[in-house]
Amino acid sequence: MSGPLVSAARTDRCIRRKLDVTHGVLRVACLLASVTALSLMATAEESATVSIFGFSLPVYSKWSFSDSFEYLVGVLAAVAAHSLLQLLISILRLLRNSPVILSRNHAWIIFAGDQAFAYAMMSAGSAASGVTNLNRTGIRHSALPNFCKPLHSFCDRGAVSIAFTFISWFLLAASAVVDVIWLSKY
Amino acid sequence: MSGPLVSAARTDRCIRRKLDVTHGVLRVACLLASVTALSLMATAEESATVSIFGFSLPVYSKWSFSDSFEYLVGVLAAVAAHSLLQLLISILRLLRNSPVILSRNHAWIIFAGDQAFAYAMMSAGSAASGVTNLNRTGIRHSALPNFCKPLHSFCDRGAVSIAFTFISWFLLAASAVVDVIWLSKY
Numbered sequence: 001m002s003g004p005l006v007s008a009a010r011t012d013r014c015i016r017r018k019l020d021v022t023h024g025v026l027r028v029a030c031l032l033a034s035v036t037a038l039s040l041m042a043t044a045e046e047s048a049t050v051s052i053f054g055f056s057l058p059v060y061s062k063w064s065f066s067d068s069f070e071y072l073v074g075v076l077a078a079v080a081a082h083s084l085l086q087l088l089i090s091i092l093r094l095l096r097n098s099p100v101i102l103s104r105n106h107a108w109i110i111f112a113g114d115q116a117f118a119y120a121m122m123s124a125g126s127a128a129s130g131v132t133n134l135n136r137t138g139i140r141h142s143a144l145p146n147f148c149k150p151l152h153s154f155c156d157r158g159a160v161s162i163a164f165t166f167i168s169w170f171l172l173a174a175s176a177v178v179d180v181i182w183l184s185k186y
Numbered sequence: 187m188s189g190p191l192v193s194a195a196r197t198d199r200c201i202r203r204k205l206d207v208t209h210g211v212l213r214v215a216c217l218l219a220s221v222t223a224l225s226l227m228a229t230a231e232e233s234a235t236v237s238i239f240g241f242s243l244p245v246y247s248k249w250s251f252s253d254s255f256e257y258l259v260g261v262l263a264a265v266a267a268h269s270l271l272q273l274l275i276s277i278l279r280l281l282r283n284s285p286v287i288l289s290r291n292h293a294w295i296i297f298a299g300d301q302a303f304a305y306a307m308m309s310a311g312s313a314a315s316g317v318t319n320l321n322r323t324g325i326r327h328s329a330l331p332n333f334c335k336p337l338h339s340f341c342d343r344g345a346v347s348i349a350f351t352f353i354s355w356f357l358l359a360a361s362a363v364v365d366v367i368w369l370s371k372y
Contacts, residue, residue: 068316104370111366119359122305123312130254130313173305180297183370184290 015185020100022178024090030171031083037164038076041069044157048150061154068127069158072165075124079117079168086110101182111179114172121169129162201371206286208364210276216357217269223350224262227255230343234336247340254313255344258351261310265303265354272296287368297365300358307355315348 045062063069090100101107132155148155231248249255276286287293318334318341334341 067319115359115362119305119308122308126309126312127316130316133253173301176301180366180369183366 016099019178019182020090020094023100023175024087024094026171026175026178027083027087027090030168030175031080031087033164033168033171034076034080034083037161037168038073038080040157040161040164041073041076044069044154044161046151046154059150061151063158066128066131068124068131072124072128072161075117075120076165076168079121079172082113082117086113104183104186107179107182107186111176111183114176114179118169118172118176121165121172125162125165125169128158128165132158132162202285202287205364205368206276206280209286209361210273210280212357212361212364213269213273213276216354216361217266217273219350219354219357220262220266220269223347223354224259224266226343226347226350227259227262230255230340230347232337232340247337249344252314252317254310254317258310258314258347261303261306262351262354265307265358268299268303272299290369290372293365293368293372297362297369300362300365304355304358304362307351307358311348311351311355314344314351318344318348 041063045060047058047060049056049058063073093100101110227249231246233244233246235242235244249259279286287296
């Protein structure tokens with residue numbers, strides 16, 4: 001190969017390596033964020049009493065009582081599994097010194113996966129935060145109490161978990177953009 | 187130009203035209219879906235009475251009483267505006283017989299817009315459906331009533347509006363994929 005061709009091939013390999021490393025960093029961060037969110041949410045439960053119109057009612061709150069929180073836990077677990085799997089595949093390929101993304105079809109599959117999980121994450125995070133917000137503000141249809149006053153530790157744990165969910169979503173969305181950059185270059 | 191080059195240029199123009207038409211169709215459909223969802227949601231209100239522990243409480247529900255529904259209406263309006271704007275730009279360019287997507291940078295901007303609005307749509311739809319679901323099933327923290335029994339017309343309208351929101355999300359997500367196809371080809 002002549003000089004310019006060799007240097008073009010080297011630049012090309014350098015860009016690919018940079019994209020691979022970016023992908024790897026995003027995957028590790030996404031895995032950490034989703035596992036944190038998952039463990040916070042899956043351990044959230046609290047019991048207290050609340051008084052409505054003078055009646056003292058026992059309230060007990062657990063993540064599995066709300067469909068939205070169950071959905072969030074399911075999505076977080078799926079995203080953590082997806083990130084771990086992609087990370088392991090990448091590490092194996094890097095150790096063998098082969099490229100992480102093998103072909104355009106492979107890049108499309110990874111893009112589709114990242115995109116689908118990013119939408120699912122956004123959906124689960126939003127549904128859960130809608131419900132948490134409703135718990136916090138009470139229901140404006142009528143004079144109902146604010147559930148987060150007696151159950152503040154439950155609500156706070158939920159809020160932190162949702163924050164990590166959105167961090168994890170952002171990292172997945174960034175992965176999808178890296179996939180598009182790959183697709184647009186090769 | 188020689189024969190093969192001319193035919194390659196013709197194939198290329200044919201692919202671009204196909205992508206432009208696909209984009210246009212997706213935009214029109216997305217505009218219709220989001221306007222339908224918007225008009226259904228923005229006109230949703232109902233009043234009724236509900237009895238809790240023997241007390242008869244007046245309940246009046248309007249979309250603007252819930253933060254999630256307000257957010258949904260905002261996002262739907264933004265998506266409708268985005269779709270209409272992109273559609274008008276496309277039609278103007280097609281009438282002048284110039285390509286709809288001018289450059290790679292332009293394609294990246296359209297991709298970013300579609301992607302951001304698709305995430306916002308998914309988020310708004312999920313938050314609203316989380317709240318509607320909570321209204322429908324009642325709150326499992328304690329023995330509270332099902333708000334959708336007295337307010338069934340409000341709840342049904344909300345559910346149909348949310349269904350159109352998800353249709354509109356799907357069309358935006360499809361637009362983003364068309365953008366990625368464009369970016370991966372040119």
